[in-house]
Amino acid sequence: MSKSIKMRGGLVLLCLVLALFSLAPTFIDNLPAWWTDSVDPIHRGLDLQGGMHLVLAVDVDKAVESRVDTLIDQTEALLREKDAVYKRIERRQGDRLVVIVYDEEAGRQVESLMAESYPSLEQETLPVAGGFIEKHFRLSDDEIENTRDYAVRQALETMRNRVDQFGVSEPTLQRQSGNRILIQLPGVADPDRAISLLGKTARLEFKMVAEEANLQDAVAGKLEPGTRILYERNVNPSTGAVTETPIVVYDKTALTGDLLADANVRIDTRFNEPYVAIDFNSVGAKRFDQITAANVGKRMAIVLDDTVYSAPVIRERISGGSAQISGSFTSQEATDLAIVLRAGSLPAPVSIMENRTVGPSLGLDSISKGIKSVIVGGILVVVAMVIYYQLSGVVAVIALVLNLIFISALLALLGATLTLPGIAGIVLTVGMAVDANVLIFERIREELRLGKAPKLAIEVGYGKAFLTIIDANLTTLLAALVLFQFGTGPVKGFAVTLSIGIAASLFTAIFVSRVIFNIYLDSRAVKRLSI
C-alpha cells in the first residue's frame, strides 16, 4: 500500500477514534471522571429536554420615575433643612421634578440650593396662574440613560440571585438589546412558580396606617393628600379563598426592604402557619427602632408590591432589628417570599415579552420521534444508494454513517445545542450528504463510459466533481450562516447542525469515500467497478 493511502487512512481512523471518544459521555453513563471532564455530553435544547425560555422587559421608565421620587424626598428634606418656603413638590411627565413656590425670591433660593446640591439637573422656570412660580428640574438625557441602563443591569443581577437560590441547573441569563432580559431555565418543573419568583418586583415597604381616615370616602376615591388606599390580602385557611380589605396608609414610606440583612421561613407554633422572619441591617435596625418608638399603639402596614400583607399594632419599641411578615402563606409561598426578599427587589417592574415552555414529556417525545425519523430516513437512503450504485453505494453508506458520527461528535466538541429543528437539519444533511457522492459516482460512470480504467475513472471523477461540490455546498453554507446570524432559539439550532453537517459531509463524501476506494483498488486489480 502506498504511503499516501496509509497516511490518509490513518487520518480517517484518527478522526473516528476522536469522534467516538467525544461521543462516549453522551451515550455511556459510567465513564471515569477525567473523561466526562474533558468532553461534555451533547447539550439538548429546551425543546428537547423541557424547560423555559423567557424574555422579560424591564419597565425602565418606572425606574426613572422612582429616581425622580427619591430626588423629591431628598429635595423636601433639603428645603426644609434650609428653611426655604415652598408650596409643593411633585413629579411630572415621568422625568421632571417641579417645585412650586409663592414668589420670585423663594424661587431664587430654591434655584441656588438645587444648583448647589444637584448640579446635573436641567432647570427651567414657568409662571403659573394664581401668581405661583414653578421651578422645573429635569434629569439630563445622560442621567436618564444611565438610570435605565442601571435598572436593567440591576434587574439582571437580582434575577440571577433569585435563580441561584431557586436551584436550577445551568440557567442562562443574558441581557438582550435595550431593556430586555433573556432567561433560559432547563428542566424547570413548575413554570408558573418560576415566573412569579423571577418577575416579582418584591418591593417591601413599611407604611404607617392613617387611622383617622374615613374608609368609605377613601374607597369612593376621596383621599386626604399624602395618603393612599391599599388592599390587605386575607386568605381563609380552610377554603383558600382570598379576600381583600381596603386600608388607608400614608404615602410616605417609613422603611424599605433595601435595608434587609436576611429573610427566613419560620413556623408559627400557635397556628402551625409559616411566616417570613426578616432581619434588618444596622442602619435598618436603627431606623426601625426609631419608628416603632415614635409610633407605639399605632398600626404599621407591611406592604409588598402595593399589597398589604399585615398591619399589626406596634405594641412596644422594637430594637432588635427583626420583624415578621405573616399573611396566611402556604409553605411554598413563604419560601419564595424569603428567596425574593433575600435576593433583593427589582428596581422596576418587569413584564413578559415572550414565553416558551416545553414540558419534559413532550421533549422526550420529540427526541424519540426525531431519532426515529433520522433512522428511517437513513435506512431508506441506504437502500436507495445500494440498489442504484451497488458496491460503490456501500462506500457512500459508510461515508454517510461516518458523517453522522462526525456531526454528533462536533456538536459535543463545540458545545453546540441540539434542538428539534437541529435534528431536522441533520436529517436534511443526510439527504444532501449523499448528493456529493451521487455527483462523484455519476462522473465516474461517465468516465467509465468513455472507456477509462476504474482507477483513472475514479481519479478523474473525483477531480471533476470537486469544484461543483464545493460551489454547491458553500452557497448552502452561506444560507446557513445567515440563518445563524438572524435566527433565534430553535432556528439557530437548525443553522448550527446544517453548518456542521455541511462541513462533515464535505469531509466524508470527498475525502473518506475516496480513501475507501483507494484502499480497495490498491489491494487488487479491479477490471470492472461495481457502480
Next chain:
Amino acid sequence: MQIIRPDTNIDFVGKRMLAVILSAALILIGLVSLTVKGGPNYGIDFAGGTLVQVLFEEKTDAAAIKQALAGLDLGSMSVQQFGDEASEFLIRVESSSDELKGLSNQIGDSLETGYGPDKVDIRRVEMVGPQVGKDLRSKGIKAIFYAMIGILVYISWRFEFRFAVGALVALIHDVVITLGVFSLFGKEIDLPIIAAFLAIIGYSLNDTIIVYDRIRENLAKYNKESFSFVVNRSINDTLSRTLMTSGTTLLVVLALFVLGGGVIHNFAFAMLVGVLIGTYSSIFVASPLLVFWEQRKASGLAARTE
C-alpha cells in the same frame, strides 16, 4: 442500475414556454390565495399571541374544551386536535398578556377546574408579545434578504452575473410558490418555517449550481453549438444526478413528515414542497432563463446592427 440512460436527450429548453406558463399559473394561484386570505397566515411567532398544547387523560373534543374555557375573556380562539394522539389539542389565542400570571396560566387553571386537577398535562406553552412578534418578523425578512444578496455576490464571483440573476429568480420563484402552497393549505408561517425557507433556498441553489457548473464546462466543450443546445445538453447530463439526489432528499424529508411528530410537521411540509419545486425550478426555470437572457441579448444586438 440506471434510471436515466446516458444518451438521454429530452428537449427541456424547447419546452420552456410551457414551463413559463406552468410557473406563472402556480405563482398566480398562490398570489390569489394570499390576496383572498389577506396576506400570509402568520403563526404566533410573527403575529403574537398565546399557544397552549394540552394532553388530556381522557378523550375530549374541541367543543368541550371551548366550553371549559368559556369563563375566560380570551377573544378569538382556535382549538385543534394535534399530532397523533386523539386527546392532544392545541389551543391558540390571538391575544397575549405581559402580566406575570399570563393567559396560558389562566387557561391551564380553567382546564384543571373543568377536567379535574390531574387529568390535564400542559405540554407546551408559547407566548409571544406583539413587539417581539414584530421584531421576529423583520428579522426573518432580513435573514432571507441577506441570504439572497450573499448568494448573488457569490455566484457572480464564481460564475457570471447572468447566472446569478437566473439562480436568484429561481429562488424567488421557489419561495413564492411554497408561500402560496402554505396559504392554499391554510398552514401557519412561524420561525421554523423561515428556517425551512432558507433550507429550500440552499437546496434549490445546490441543484441550480450543479447544472450551471455543467453549462460552464460544456460551453468550452461544445463551442460550435448554440447556447440553447449547450444548456439543454447540460440539463440532460446532470439529470440522473438531479433525480437521484432529489429522490434521496425527498425520502428523508418524507420520513420527517410522517414520523417527526406534530411540532416538526409544518417544517417537513415546507421542505417537501420546497424540494419538489426546487428540483423543478433548476431544470425548467433557472437554466432556460439563461436562454431567454441570451436571446434578448442576441435580438438586441441584431436590432443595433440593422
